[in-house]
Amino acid sequence: MRYEMVVGLEVHIELSTESKMFCDCSAKFGGEANTHVCPVCLGMPGVLPVPNKKAIDYAMRASLALNCQIAPFTKFDRKNYHYPDMPKDYQISQYDKPIGSNGYVVIRTDKGDRRIGIRRLHMEEDTGKSLHEGVAAGSLLDFNRAGVPLIEIVSEPDIRTAEEARLYLQKIRTIMLYTGVSDVKMEEGSMRCDANISLRPEGSSEFGTLVEIKNMNSFRSVQRALEYEAARQQSVLESGGRIVRETRHWDEGRGVTFSSRSKEEAHDYRYFPDPDLVPLEINQEWVDEVRRALPELPDQRFRRYVEEYNLPAYDARVLVEDLALAGFFDEAVAAGANPKAASNWIMVDLQGLLKGEGKSISEVKIKPSHLTQLIDLIEKATISGKIAKDVLVEVCFTGKDPESVVKEKGLVQITDESALIKAAEEVLAANPGPVEDYRKGKKNAIGFLVGQLMKATRGKANPGLANDILRKLLDGSV
Amino acid sequence: MSLCDLTAHELHKLFSSGEASATEIAEAHLERIEAIEQEVRAYVTVTRDRLLEAAAAADKARQSGEVIGPLTGIPMAIKDNIVTQGVKTTCASRILENFIPPYNATVVDRLYNAGGCLVGKANMDEFAMGSSCEHSHFGPTHNPWDTGRVPGGSSGGSAAAVAAGEAVFALGSDTGGSIRQPASFCGVVGMKPTYGRVSRYGLVAFASSLDQIGPFTRDITDCALVLNAICGHDPRDTTSASEPVPDFTESLVPDICGMRLGVPREYFEEGLSKGVREAVNSAIELLAEMGATVEECSLPHTRYALSTYYLIAPAEASSNLARYDGVRYGYRASGARDFVDMYKKTRYEGFGPEVRRRIMLGTYALSAGYYDAYYLKALKVRTLICKDFDNAFDKFDALVTPTAPTVAFSLGEKAADPLSMYLSDICTIPVNLAGLPALSVTCGFNEGMPVGLQLIGPHFAEGTLLRLGYALEQSTDFHRRRPPLTKTQEWDRNMEEAPDNAV
Numbered sequence: 003m004r005y006e007m008v009v010g011l012e013v014h015i016e017l018s019t020e021s022k023m024f025c026d027c028s029a030k031f032g033g034e035a036n037t038h039v040c041p042v043c044l045g046m047p048g049v050l051p052v053p054n055k056k057a058i059d060y061a062m063r064a065s066l067a068l069n070c071q072i073a074p075f076t077k078f079d080r081k082n083y084h085y086p087d088m089p090k091d092y093q094i095s096q097y098d099k100p101i102g103s104n105g106y107v108v109i110r111t112d113k114g115d116r117r118i119g120i121r122r123l124h125m126e127e128d129t130g131k132s133l134h135e136g137v138a139a140g141s142l143l144d145f146n147r148a149g150v151p152l153i154e155i156v157s158e159p160d161i162r163t164a165e166e167a168r169l170y171l172q173k174i175r176t177i178m179l180y181t182g183v184s185d186v187k188m189e190e191g192s193m194r195c196d197a198n199i200s201l202r203p204e205g206s207s208e209f210g211t212l213v214e215i216k217n218m219n220s221f222r223s224v225q226r227a228l229e230y231e232a233a234r235q236q237s238v239l240e241s242g243g244r245i246v247r248e249t250r251h252w253d254e255g256r257g258v259t260f261s262s263r264s265k266e267e268a269h270d271y272r273y274f275p276d277p278d279l280v281p282l283e284i285n286q287e288w289v290d291e292v293r294r295a296l297p298e299l300p301d302q303r304f305r306r307y308v309e310e311y312n313l314p315a316y317d318a319r320v321l322v323e324d325l326a327l328a329g330f331f332d333e334a335v336a337a338g339a340n341p342k343a344a345s346n347w348i349m350v351d352l353q354g355l356l357k358g359e360g361k362s363i364s365e366v367k368i369k370p371s372h373l374t375q376l377i378d379l380i381e382k383a384t385i386s387g388k389i390a391k392d393v394l395v396e397v398c399f400t401g402k403d404p405e406s407v408v409k410e411k412g413l414v415q416i417t418d419e420s421a422l423i424k425a426a427e428e429v430l431a432a433n434p435g436p437v438e439d440y441r442k443g444k445k446n447a448i449g450f451l452v453g454q455l456m457k458a459t460r461g462k463a464n465p466g467l468a469n470d471i472l473r474k475l476l477d478g479s480v
Numbered sequence: 481m482s483l484c485d486l487t488a489h490e491l492h493k494l495f496s497s498g499e500a501s502a503t504e505i506a507e508a509h510l511e512r513i514e515a516i517e518q519e520v521r522a523y524v525t526v527t528r529d530r531l532l533e534a535a536a537a538a539d540k541a542r543q544s545g546e547v548i549g550p551l552t553g554i555p556m557a558i559k560d561n562i563v564t565q566g567v568k569t570t571c572a573s574r575i576l577e578n579f580i581p582p583y584n585a586t587v588v589d590r591l592y593n594a595g596g597c598l599v600g601k602a603n604m605d606e607f608a609m610g611s612s613c614e615h616s617h618f619g620p621t622h623n624p625w626d627t628g629r630v631p632g633g634s635s636g637g638s639a640a641a642v643a644a645g646e647a648v649f650a651l652g653s654d655t656g657g658s659i660r661q662p663a664s665f666c667g668v669v670g671m672k673p674t675y676g677r678v679s680r681y682g683l684v685a686f687a688s689s690l691d692q693i694g695p696f697t698r699d700i701t702d703c704a705l706v707l708n709a710i711c712g713h714d715p716r717d718t719t720s721a722s723e724p725v726p727d728f729t730e731s732l733v734p735d736i737c738g739m740r741l742g743v744p745r746e747y748f749e750e751g752l753s754k755g756v757r758e759a760v761n762s763a764i765e766l767l768a769e770m771g772a773t774v775e776e777c778s779l780p781h782t783r784y785a786l787s788t789y790y791l792i793a794p795a796e797a798s799s800n801l802a803r804y805d806g807v808r809y810g811y812r813a814s815g816a817r818d819f820v821d822m823y824k825k826t827r828y829e830g831f832g833p834e835v836r837r838r839i840m841l842g843t844y845a846l847s848a849g850y851y852d853a854y855y856l857k858a859l860k861v862r863t864l865i866c867k868d869f870d871n872a873f874d875k876f877d878a879l880v881t882p883t884a885p886t887v888a889f890s891l892g893e894k895a896a897d898p899l900s901m902y903l904s905d906i907c908t909i910p911v912n913l914a915g916l917p918a919l920s921v922t923c924g925f926n927e928g929m930p931v932g933l934q935l936i937g938p939h940f941a942e943g944t945l946l947r948l949g950y951a952l953e954q955s956t957d958f959h960r961r962r963p964p965l966t967k968t969q970e971w972d973r974n975m976e977e978a979p980d981n982a983v
């Protein structure tokens with residue numbers, strides 16, 4: 003029997019607000035332990051939470067970007083459980099009235115576009131951190147993250163392959179970056195993911211027994227964990243066993259999931275409306291205000307690149323997925339660059355250089371206007387495309403504009419025919435073999451001779467002109 | 481009469497005219513405490529040095545010609561579940577026995593700004609759970625009128641301190657009657673303002689949707705003065721109301737002609753003692769004589785109030801008290817195997833039996849499978865109770881009831897029987913469920929013990945209640961009576977001073 007996996011993902015994203023969800027403490031990542039704390043986020047007696055308006059704005063922005071409906075009436079609830087890194091021993095979250103619901107994102111798979119439903123998006127607060135390493139006895143606690151605003155995005159069980167899961171996460175990440183609500187860094191924990199996975203015979207519409215997987219620290223580990231878990235469940239089913247509803251942890255090193263044997267399943271969070279917080283009414287005006295402030299989103303930008311600029315879908319996607327690169331591209335085009343040429347330069351040469359250096363676009367000195375100028379120099383035949391590649395490297399490292407680089411280094415293309423004829427005659431004289439070949443009918447021997455001429459002029463010869471002149475000399479028409 | 485048997489407005493006259501200094505007023509209170517606190521035990525902590533410092537500052541302010549507010553230099557007690565920066569705030573619990581908050585409650589800031597001088601932190605039932613002040617980790621407070629009786633609860637220490645002249649006024653908190661019932665038992669004025677009228681920031685939460693801070697005073701005028709200082713919106717409490725705050729002293733007019741009063745019959749049923757019934761009825765007659773129209777009415781859902789309350793309040797408490805886990809502050813049990821064991825031990829050893837009982841009740845009420853049947857149902861009944869009041873206030877300006885079904889009972893009388901203890905809040909609990917303001921004012925004496933009359937108003941109608949209370953006060957002298965205990969001290973002191981005077 004063939005099985006298919008049914009996967010739903012729960013993604014937590016820390017919002018990059020200045021202050022925490024319910025107090026004025028800094029929400030910045032890092033800082034010495036327990037320096038971003040106050041009585042409110044330490045859960046001291048008698049304190050009360052005051053919601054951060056900015057965090058609510060961000061949650062709305064994220065909801066709208068994920069095509070969710072915004073609840074006109076929403077509220078905060080308490081999720082009750084004891085854990086040492088939870089200051090109040092309950093987490094303020096949203097239970098039955100999440101701020102966003104019924105959304106979707108579209109991912110592009112080999113089999114075409116797939117729409118993945120977003121069941122809900124709700125607001126909550128982050129917990130602190132327990133530190134066990136290097137502690138002689140007991141544990142230490144750091145509450146700097148306690149109370150940092152989070153959103154949890156819960157997908158519908160619409161994901162069918164591990165690859166789709168990765169694409170979905172990538173899409174969520176890109177959208178969050180575009181909206182500017184989070185820096186979505188998995189390594190700093192500002193984006194986290196848990197998965198629910200079950201198997202069912204292909205073609206069946208029923209759901210199998212659900213297993214939750216936690217502790218996946220990268221998109222790749224999500225993909226690997228799902229692949230592993232699907233295979234594990236399949237072999238259990240095929241050997242006549244039954245899947246146990248449980249929580250399993252992903253072990254990155256060993257590449258396996260293992261049962262956490264925690265009593266988590268038995269948890270009753272005893273949700274109830276937080277009496278310290280008045281319900282939140284969100285009128286249409288507020289929604290409209292947030293919607294108006296939404297920047298162009300990845301799908302819109304993709305469409306613009308393909309439809310307006312005629313970029314190949316692949317190129318458009320690569321650009322769109324990198325917010326900084328796409329911004330660079332847009333600015334270069336706005337400054338007058340031919341979109342296709344700009345895209346080519348970014349996709350091939352700039353990307354290659356960045357990859358080689360292990361840097362991002364913001365870490366090198368080239369500006370979008372530089373690229374515009376560089377393309378202009380090629381179009382005007384001031385420099386050759388080959389020379390331009392060197393100029394690009396120089397601009398990236400020095401930040402000088404391409405025109406100055408060309409001038410300083412004397413890279414202006416030789417378009418003076420008489421100067422080139424002289425050099426060409428020397429090349430022919432020095433290479434009697436290839437000349438002979440050409441004249442005997444091996445017409446492609448001219449490629450070698452053009453190369454020699456370019457070499458002699460240190461690349462400054464206009465390649466078309468060089469070709470022309472050589473051909474004329476060889477054919478004896480000069 | 482000693483300086484500690486006067487009201488704030490009387491002391492203000494003496495102080496602002498220079499007849500008595502704030503230091504003299506403070507010292508008189510410290511002497512009173514020295515003399516009778518052994519018997520009353522109103523305080524968990526007496527902040528003697530702070531009081532004298534604050535009084536000296538008040539004297540200096542007066543001498544340098546600064547504007548003196550009505551509460552400047554006035555000694556006050558704060559219930560020990562209202563946090564005071566640098567002063568232990570225990571909630572009368574072992575679990576917070578040594579907790580010193582690094583911040584003030586909003587009301588404490590406001591009273592300090594108004595010039596109030598802290599005498600100490602008043603005893604209470606642990607985490608405000610109780611009706612007799614017997615559930616304190618530090619032992620019970622005694623009723624100054626009869627030290628064999630309870631002062632009521634949970635704000636028993638605050639009520640007793642004001643009744644015994646150990647503070648001029650006090651703050652308490654009222655979740656189901658915790659200000660009004662002890663005010664009634666101790667013969668002082670107690671007001672539970674409208675929910676949201678006073679910031680809860682810094683009030684250690686028992687049941688957040690019911691808790692409200694309010695004053696204990698010796699008369700209605702003082703009540704208005706303290707309300708003026710503590711009411712108003714607080715950005716740190718999103719449940720605090722932005723309703724404008726009037727000057728409550730403007731309500732102190734002895735004219736209640738044409739005011740419409742309702743007498744809900746459900747508050748006069750079985751369990752109401754004969755003495756209380758008589759005192760309340762004669763107060764109602766008096767109000768009618770002064771020109772109010774009085775009519776019987778019905779609040780049919782009253783009989784569900786107690787059970788509704790005992791689902792909602794413990795449910796919220798079970799969550800509010802979860803943070804006392806020994807991790808960050810407060811008591812931590814030793815010898816635990818792991819953190820789960822530490823929680824269990826800490827909470828078992830740190831909380832008293834009544835608190836543990838309510839945490840269990842609340843946890844149960846919120847549990848999966850029971851939530852709909854208990855908590856959700858309770859919320860629905862709560863709205864019915866609110867509707868009852870809404871309907872009544874279509875017809876009436878205020879409702880008149882007893883504050884408690886009996887006068888103060890004896891120490892130990894109900895301690896072993898939670899249900900009969902819970903019943904002593906039967907008249908006050910519906911008011912919290914509806915978030916209404918209510919005032920308890922002494923309307924007579926029975927068995928030598930004060931009887932409280934409860935006046936209930938619509939939301940934000942504290943002024944109406946003050947006006948009624950003031951009118952009543954003008955034609956009675958109950959508010960001028962002082963417990964015999966305080967007179968004994970007066971007499972002792974006079975005796976001591978006699979030889980000097982004789983010379």
Ligand SMILES: [Zn+2]
Pocket residue numbers: 022025026027038039040041042043044149
């Ligand atoms: Zn904080």
